[in-house]
Amino acid sequence: MIEVCGRCIGLWMREAKLMKIMIGCDHGGFELKEVLKKYLADKGHEVEDAGAYTPDRVDYPDYAKKVGEAVAAGKAEQGILICGTGLGMSIAANKIHGIRAAVCGDCYSAEKAREHNNANILCLGARVLGTGLAEQIVDAYLGASFLGSYHTQRVQKIMDLEK
Ligand code: RB5
Numbered sequence: 001m002i003e004v005c006g007r008c009i010g011l012w013m014r015e016a017k018l019m020k021i022m023i024g025c026d027h028g029g030f031e032l033k034e035v036l037k038k039y040l041a042d043k044g045h046e047v048e049d050a051g052a053y054t055p056d057r058v059d060y061p062d063y064a065k066k067v068g069e070a071v072a073a074g075k076a077e078q079g080i081l082i083c084g085t086g087l088g089m090s091i092a093a094n095k096i097h098g099i100r101a102a103v104c105g106d107c108y109s110a111e112k113a114r115e116h117n118n119a120n121i122l123c124l125g126a127r128v129l130g131t132g133l134a135e136q137i138v139d140a141y142l143g144a145s146f147l148g149s150y151h152t153q154r155v156q157k158i159m160d161l162e163k
Pocket of ligand 1: 060084089
């Protein structure tokens with residue numbers, strides 16, 4: 001018997017507006033990046049692949065920099081960064097001015113990363129997640145929007161830490 005939680009069904013059904021997404025990975029995230037690139041393009045998103053373009057060993061900060069700078073400059077509305085755990089990518093991406101990168105391993109956190117934290121990069125751990133869960137997390141993240149209101153001043157206080 002397959003059990004699916006009601007919350008995940010709700011999240012699946014919330015379709016994201018189509019947007020430009022820049023996606024990047026290291027060798028640990030290469031296979032999942034290829035899967036998600038097609039998954040997002042099939043849904044109609046414009047997906048720009050920042051590399052890595054082969055599964056050869058590379059350094060994740062190079063790709064966090066590429067995607068983070070593009071998102072911070074408004075060249076893509078959202079970024080997705082994938083490494084083995086998602087941790088290295090998020091630590092590196094959060095060094096870039098204007099970036100709020102969130103590592104998510106579940107749909108609830110992915111939704112809240114957008115609603116509460118106004119995240120602009122989703123980081124995923126390819127060695128942590130199965131492909132199906134990774135796709136659901138992406139749907140939950142892209143299908144949610146920043147709620148504003150009292151979250152605005154909190155996010156502003158995060159951005160003030162960059163000064
Ligand atoms: C690469 O082996 C691995 O360290 C990287 O993909 C990532 O998990 C770092 O945070």
